[in-house]
Amino acid sequence: MKKILRITGKILLLLLIVLVVLIGGIFIYNKIMLVSEEALIEKPIGQYVEVDGHKMNIYAEGEGKHTLLFLSGSGTAAPVLDFKSLYSLLSSDYKIVVIEKFGYGFSDVVDSERSFETILRQDREALTKAGIEGPYILCPHSMSGIEAIMWAQNYPDEVEAIVGLDMALPRAYDNWDWDSTIKKERLAAFARELGIVRFFYSDSQLPEKLTDKEKKIYRALAASKAVNTCIINEGLAIPDAVTEIDRKPKPDIPMLMFVSDGHETGVENWIEIQNDYISDLTNAEVIELDCGHYVHNFRQDIIAEKLVEFIEEDSEEEVEMILQIDGKEIPVTWEDNASVDALSELAANGLEIQMSMYGGFEQVGSIGSSIARDDKQTTTSAGDIVLYSGNQIVVFYGSNSWAYTKLGKINLSEDELTELLSNGDVTLTLSR
Template structure:
């Protein structure tokens, strides 16, 4: 008769031996995972530092009080167009539109703190300070108001904060599928935020960077001009931009609430709202199209709310563009911005 923990025949293990073996195996896995994690983090830090030397900023680094903000400035003329990209995006996301806009008037693309070439953020909710950083940087760079402000997605929050704090410096606003402070009305919004934030936090960017350095295909946007593709990839993989993107994503509900508290109607300030289409080219399967239709049932009323902020507004729905309208229909975005410039130009 064999008792638990005894050897039950040749080559068999008792429960005690099995538990010990499992414990040692789990410990080995944990040690290996920890070592790989540390190696990934070390390679990520080294790679980020290397890439900041390898890819200099295309614009100017402006001191805003002991910190530097990057402004990419092209063209000449008034009023100046000032573009604020989306969550986790750098100025390179609008690089393809810059020549057409700069041919008409001075155009500035803004890297808010922690994104692109700007210095790191000082606190998790730093996006709420972006409007002040932007104004200081514009004044320091000699870009005079009033401005035509353009904001994509969460960049639209910066526009509203700027217009609330400095209404006399705003000539007009163009919202490109902009975020809305009441996005919690979208079904499953909070759950999606938590899920996306957790998934992004779990990625080992050092491993992804190593694979890119070894020659594997790198993540890139086809909308970014080829001459900036390598810099775009380096920024996306950089620890500074990754950290800022994660905070903006994880705290977007709190950021939205704060924007709602600090902002209000825009009076007669000219506004153009560009909204994505139900014919999103990225929605290719039946399930994706069904989810898109469900999303737009909440999204379209929020976009109409943005247009209703002003008594002088236009609301344009793209024909075939997803959330990144400036990627799918860049000519529509360029025309909307230049139309605003002509509307407000003396």
């Protein structure tokens, strides 16, 4: 019996030694690879902007009337690359933007609180500093659905619609086991430190549309940043965010929800929650997809097709009003409000307005009658079209702060607007 115990003990000791050597080898290999991969991730795929004293990466490509803003799910190591399979199908028609929050992709890891109010403030500031203006069609994956809803509740003028990519909704977290989740995330963070996480990002596990170099970049970012303190702290902030969302009405804006089979989400009634959420909204649809949680990497073709249909159908309902300045047609995105509706009625028979330069930052002219107004204190920027005192239209090539009603936004650069509006009085014509 003692002999058997001695043999068993030796076998266990040998296995332990092999395990220690194996983990030690993986640890050393990972450290060597991290050094060799530094050049791969030295420069971002996108542009850095400074927010709260740290670097945040913003990626943008394409042009178009609508801006699709992609928000990644929890723990996605490289959002710019993760969404590529989908946005590469859309960038010829729309402006594509991907935010990499702190702790994600090329952005800095910060050791600070990660409330969703803070995350939203930082994302909005980053977009402003990158010169990317709304309104946005938010395209959140997974946990970022919470941020998207909060964004639409708090800043409705900035959100044109929400396209959910298997996005999480408040009720998905009602019975969530937070203790277990945090333990798993901390274990995963330890696995990253050991170098084990690297082996979960083999080529077969990464989006197939990526080039070999992009897969190496994805793997390098995952090995250096996966499941860091930002991601863990975000998870801890979800209950408070859900409570805050539940205090306010649902944002009744156009929504298109692409939903997975739910098996990878850890939520038993995942699909039911999605359908329940939209049941009392006026313009919302759920499209069920028979695939895993990262729907944009499994069903990108059908998502792109349905997303385009959704945007174009919604656009057909927008105000069709043509703006000309000194006979030149100018691209405009009009607001959806009573003032624009009234202005559109006046434009039905053609409306010519003699404008005058004022203050070195605007052109102003009378529309000849008073229309509905909903003035709010506003700081304008170049391209803004507003209603002043209910009977004057103002077009800005600079900035001013006053109580206005928003009418629209001219889709030209600041330099183009200055050239168009700063060289003397102009004639503005509205027609349908």
